[in-house]
Amino acid sequence: MSAMLKAAFSKVRNNLFKGQLPAVAVDPSDFTIVTEGKADILFPKQEEVFYNPIQQFNRDLSVTCIQAWDHLYGSKLKSHRQRKRTSSEPEAKRRKLDPKDEEHRYITILEALSATGLRAIRYAKEIPHVKEIIANDLLPAAVKSIQRNIDYNGVQDIVTANQDDANVLMYRNKSDNKKYHVIDLDPYGTVTPFIDAALQSIEEDGLMLVTCTDLSVLAGNGYPEKCFALYGGVNMVSHDATHESALRLVLNLLNQSAAKYKKHVEPLLSLSIDFYVRVFVKVKTSPIKVKELQSNTMITYHCSQCGSFANQKLGRKVDKQSRKKKQQTITKFSVAQGPPIDSKCQFCGGTSLLAGPMYAGPLHNHEFIEEVLKINEKRFKEKDTVYGTKERIKGMLTLAKNELNHDGSQFYFSPNTLSSLIKLQVPALKTIAAGLGSLGFECSLTHAQPSTIKTNAPWDAIWYVMKKCHENKEDYQGRNLEDMPEKGIGYRILKYLEDNKEHYDQLYGEKLSFAPNETSGSIEKLRKLKIVRYQENPTKNWGPKARPSGKET
Numbered sequence: 001m002s003a004m005l006k007a008a009f010s011k012v013r014n015n016l017f018k019g020q021l022p023a024v025a026v027d028p029s030d031f032t033i034v035t036e037g038k039a040d041i042l043f044p045k046q047e048e049v050f051y052n053p054i055q056q057f058n059r060d061l062s063v064t065c066i067q068a069w070d071h072l073y074g075s076k077l078k079s080h081r082q083r084k085r086t087s088s089e090p091e092a093k094r095r096k097l098d099p100k101d102e103e104h105r106y107i108t109i110l111e112a113l114s115a116t117g118l119r120a121i122r123y124a125k126e127i128p129h130v131k132e133i134i135a136n137d138l139l140p141a142a143v144k145s146i147q148r149n150i151d152y153n154g155v156q157d158i159v160t161a162n163q164d165d166a167n168v169l170m171y172r173n174k175s176d177n178k179k180y181h182v183i184d185l186d187p188y189g190t191v192t193p194f195i196d197a198a199l200q201s202i203e204e205d206g207l208m209l210v211t212c213t214d215l216s217v218l219a220g221n222g223y224p225e226k227c228f229a230l231y232g233g234v235n236m237v238s239h240d241a242t243h244e245s246a247l248r249l250v251l252n253l254l255n256q257s258a259a260k261y262k263k264h265v266e267p268l269l270s271l272s273i274d275f276y277v278r279v280f281v282k283v284k285t286s287p288i289k290v291k292e293l294q295s296n297t298m299i300t301y302h303c304s305q306c307g308s309f310a311n312q313k314l315g316r317k318v319d320k321q322s323r324k325k326k327q328q329t330i331t332k333f334s335v336a337q338g339p340p341i342d343s344k345c346q347f348c349g350g351t352s353l354l355a356g357p358m359y360a361g362p363l364h365n366h367e368f369i370e371e372v373l374k375i376n377e378k379r380f381k382e383k384d385t386v387y388g389t390k391e392r393i394k395g396m397l398t399l400a401k402n403e404l405n406h407d408g409s410q411f412y413f414s415p416n417t418l419s420s421l422i423k424l425q426v427p428a429l430k431t432i433a434a435g436l437g438s439l440g441f442e443c444s445l446t447h448a449q450p451s452t453i454k455t456n457a458p459w460d461a462i463w464y465v466m467k468k469c470h471e472n473k474e475d476y477q478g479r480n481l482e483d484m485p486e487k488g489i490g491y492r493i494l495k496y497l498e499d500n501k502e503h504y505d506q507l508y509g510e511k512l513s514f515a516p517n518e519t520s521g522s523i524e525k526l527r528k529l530k531i532v533r534y535q536e537n538p539t540k541n542w543g544p545k546a547r548p549s550g551k552e553t
Contacts, residue, residue, distance in 0.1 A: 026042065026148055026151075026152070028042060028152075030045070031043055031045065032045055034118075036053075036056055036059065036118060036122065036388075037059065037060070037063065037122040037125070037126055037386055037387065038122065038125040038126050038386055039118055039121040039122045039125060039149075039153055040152065040153060041116055041117075041118050041121070041149050041152075042145075042148055042149055042152055043116065054274060056388060056389055057273065057274075057389040057392055057393070058186070058211070058273070058276075058278060059118070059119050059122060060387045060388070060389045060390070060393060061271075061278070061372075061389075061393055062119065062123075062184065062209055063122060063123065063126050063127060063387075064372050064375050064376055064387075064393060065207070065209070065268070065269060065280050065368075065372055066107075066109075066123065066127050066182055066207065066209075067127055067128070067375050068368055068371040068372045068375055069182070069207045069268070069280075069282070069368075070107065070127070070128070070129055071371055071375075072367065072368060072371055073205050073207075073282065074106075074107065074129065074181070076205070077106070077181065077203070077205060104129075105128075105129050105130060105131040106129055106131050106181075107127070107129050107130045107131055107181045107182060108131055108132045108133075108179075108180045108181050108182070108203075109123055109130060109132070109133045109134070109180060109181065109182040109183075109184065110133075110134045110136065110169075110170070110180040110182070110183045110184065110201070111123070111133065111134065111135050111136065111184045111186075112136050112166035112169070112170070112183065112184065112185055112194060112198070113136070113137060113166055113185065113186055113187050113188075113194075114135040114136055114137045114142065114146055114161075115137060115142055115145075115146075116142070116145050116146065116149060117135045117145065117146035117147075117149045117150060117159070117161065118149070119184065119186070120133045120134075120135035120146070120159050121135075121149055121150065121153050121155055121159060124153075124155040124158040124159050125153065125155060126386075130158060131158070132158060132160070133158055133159045133160070134160050134162050134169075134180075135150070135159055135160065135161050135162065136162040136163070136164055136166055136169055137162075137163065138163065138164065138165055138166070139163075140163060143161050143162070143163040146161040147161040166194055166197070167193065167194060167196075167197040170183075170194075170197035170198060170200070170201040171197050171200070171201075173201055174197075174200045174201050178201075179201055179202060179203045179206070180201060180202055180203060180206065181202075181203045181206050181207065182206060182207045182208075182209070183198045183201060183202050183206065183207075183208050183209070184208075184209040185198060185208070185209065185210050185211065186209070186211040187211070187212075187213075188213065189212075189213055189214045190212055190214045190217070190230050190231075191210050191211065191212050191250070192230045192231065192253065195210075195253060195254060195257045196257055199254075199257055199258050199261060199263060199283060200261065202283050204283075204284060204285060205282060205283070205284050206282070206283050207268075207280065207281070207282060207283075208254075208265075208280075208281050208282075208283055209278070209279075209280055210250065210254065210278070210279050210280075210281070211276055211277070211278050212246075212250055212276060212277050213275060213276040214230075215243075215246065215275060215276065215277070217230060217231075218231065218235060218246035218249060218250070218277065219235055219242040219243050219245070219246040219272075220235075220242075221237050221238050224237060227249070231249040231250065231252070231253050232249075232252065232253060232256060232357065233249045233252055233355070233356045233357045233358050234354065234355050234356065235249060235355060236300060236302055236309075236355040236411075237353065237355070238304070239302055239307055239309075239355075240307060240412065240413060240414040240417055240449065240452060241309075241411035241412050241413070241448075241449075241452075243272040243277075243448040243449060244272070244363075244410070244411055244412065244446070244448050245300070245355055245356075245358060245411070246272065246277050247270045247271075247272060247277050247279065247363060247448075248356075248358035248359045248360070248363075248410070249356075249358050249359075250270075250277055250279055251265070251267055251270065251279060251281070251358075251359035251361075251363075252297060252356075252357060252358045252359040254279075254281060255293055255296075255297075255359060256293075258283060258290075259290045259293050261285075262285055262286070262287050262290055263283055263284065263285050263286070263290070264283070264284055264285075264286040264289035264290060264293075265281045265282070265283055266281060266282045266283075266284065266365065267279060267280075267281050267359075267361070267362065267363055267364065267365065268280045268281060268282055268364070268365045268368040268369075269364055269365070269368060269369060269372070269397070269400065270363040270364060270400075271396060271400065271447060272447070272448040272449075273396070280368075291331075291333060292317060292333075294314050294315030294333065295313055295314070295315040295316055295317035295333065295336075296313075296359065296360050296361045297313070297314045297315070297356075297357050297358070297359065297360055298311045298312055298313050298314060298356055298357065298358060298359075298360035298410075299311075299312050299314070299354055299355065299356035299357050299358075300312070300354070300355040300356050300358070300410075300411070301339065301340065301341050301352045301353070301354060301355075302352070302353055302355060303345040303347070303348065303350040303351070303352060303353075304350045304351045304352070304353050305345065305348050305349075305350030305351075305489045306345060306347055306348040306350055306418075306421055306489055306493060307413065307417060307418075308345060308347055308348075308459040308462075308463075309411060309459075310340040310341045310459075311340070311360065311410055312336065312338045312339060312340050313336050313360060314336055314357060315333060315334070315335060315336050316333070316334045316335065316336050316337070317331060317332075317333055318331070318332045318334070319331050319332075320332060346496070347459065347460075347463060347492070347493050347496050348489045348492040348493050348496070349492055350489070360407070360410065361407070362405045362406065363400075363405060364400050364401070364403075364405050366401060366405070369397050369400060369401045370401070372393070372397055373394065373397055373398070373401070376390050376393050376394055376397070377394075380394075391532045392532045392533070394531075394532070395529075395531035395532040395533055396447050396531075396532075396533065397447075398526070398529070398531060399445055399446065399447035399526070399531060399533070400447045402444055402445065402522070402526060403444045403445060403446045403447060403454055404442055404443075404444045404454045404455070404456065406456075408456040409442065409444075409454050409455065409456045411454070412446045412448070412449065412452040412453055412454040412455075413452060413453060413455075413462065414449070414451065414452045415427060415429065415432055415451070415452075415453065415466070416451060418462075418463075418466050419466070421489050421490045421493065422466065422467070422490040422493055422494055423484065423488075423490045424466075424467075424469075424470050425470065427466070427469035427470070429445075429451065429453060429523055429527070430516070430520040430523055430524045430527075431469055431514055431520070432453060432465060432466070432469065433453065433519045433520040433522075433523045434513070434514045434515060434516055434517055434519065434520035435465040435468065435469065435512060435513070435514050436455055436457050436461065436462070436465055436519065437517045437518065437519025437520055438511055438512055438513040438514070438515070438517060439457065439461055439465070439508055439511050439512060440511070441455055441456055441457035441461065441519075442455060442456050442519065443455045443457075443519050443520075443523060444522070444523065445523060445526055445527075447533075450533060453523075460504065461508060463493060463496075463497060464497065464504050464508050464512075465508075465512070467494065467497055468512060468514075469514070472514050481494060481495060481498065
């Protein structure tokens with residue numbers, strides 16, 4: 001096929017699949033009008049496609065994160081496009097360029113699974129610099145609803161309704177060399193089937209927004225085989241930190257899929273929210289980062305009884321100084337050594353279970369979170385009533401910003417769970433943090449679960465501090481192990497600490513103090529902020545609804 005004929009065929013095909021439907025006059029009284037953000041959606045009284053009000057937080061946050069991505073990375077893309085365009089133009093024409101061209105709309109967005117089109121319309125009306133949005137759905141009823149709402153909101157110049165299989169659409173655009181700066185994947189259930197096509201359809205340094213609502217698989221106890229089939233790993237079954245392992249499984253899926261195309265996925269923000277997980281990642285071609293993937297992937301051994309865990313990287317990365325050039329650093333990659341623990345837990349004798357493989361790196365980018373919080377704070381100052389969940393955005397992202405985010409601090413533990421095992425009263429979070437902080441370890445809260453602690457302390461230090469929290473009390477009268485059942489988990493843990501008392505007293509005893517310190521102060525400061533972690537229930541029995549029927553009315 002000649003190049004000319006191929007180009008003509010491609011043009012005709014694109015026109016056929018644009019999905020632009022003629023504007024149809026509608027009577028708003030025939031619909032329920034739902035207002036969210038700056039969009040007014042004509043919602044069918046018979047549910048062809050559903051509206052879930054609790055997801056307003058997801059959409060408010062998505063609008064804010066795309067704006068933050070635009071501020072931090074979009075300007076570089078615009079500058080690159082500007083240089084690329086002007087370098088190919090005559091010198092005389094280059095001088096005539098308007099200096100205000102930086103305000104030119106350039107962002108292209110694909111909402112692959114759009115339903116009513118609410119999210120796409122909000123993006124068009126609320127995000128500056130948006131040039132084009134494709135609101136795609138497979139169901140005819142959904143596409144009809146999208147087009148109706150596009151016409152009603154008057155965003156025909158930006159948003160295009162499209163009926164297609166999401167993967168077919170993305171692969172077709174790849175063959176035509178059309179890519180998107182932002183791809184939003186918010187399916188009903190797992191995102192797995194759409195990842196490969198999305199990674200091949202996104203621009204360099206583009207933003208991917210990924211939602212998974214199948215937490216019964218990602219964070220549940222009953223489907224390890226399904227979790228492995230969909231995400232290539234197993235979650236931390238029956239563990240307090242299972243929601244963080246869910247995030248790390250999704251990020252591992254993204255990184256493993258991207259590596260095939262020499263691409264690297266950088267998490268900007270990773271959140272466990274209500275009944276789903278939502279991650280915001282930047283995708284960039286980087287063969288060097290792909291080499292680091294092995295050493296940035298881990299499996300986790302966690303005790304089936306006491307919950308203690310140990311992480312095992314799948315690879316090692318060592319930076320060495322060159323012998324020939326002393327100022328040059330050489331990075332060497334090799335296989336990992338292991339395992340880090342025995343098949344039985346050293347504290348209680350429980351069986352060690354495997355979780356993973358999963359992503360081992362940072363969950364968040366602090367610079368990105370600060371930019372999102374800055375945008376959100378501006379709404380408070382302007383008394384903006386459009387974003388009804390800005391209090392929750394502030395709360396969740398403040399927690400995410402302040403939680404430990406470096407190697408060695410993966411996962412968290414619940415003092416309530418540990419105290420119930422050793423049959424002692426639950427100590428205050430600030431007391432535990434003060435104890436671990438006095439030993440030189442870091443502590444923080446986590447956004448994923450309330451009343452839990454992330455720390456880089458080893459588990460022997462955690463158990464030692466938990467036990468000493470009670471001995472530090474003025475009314476402490478000692479703990480008689482003889483009164484505890486010998487087969488109990490708590491008895492075995494306390495017996496282990498008692499048998500190794502001399503060793504741990506020498507290791508930790510002289511340093512341990514429960515006086516307030518910087519570590520406990522940072523946690524107490526966050527707790528006093530009265531952070532809004534959960535959204536107020538908008539309706540009775542809110543949550544994931546049944547799939548839309550897609551039937552014509």
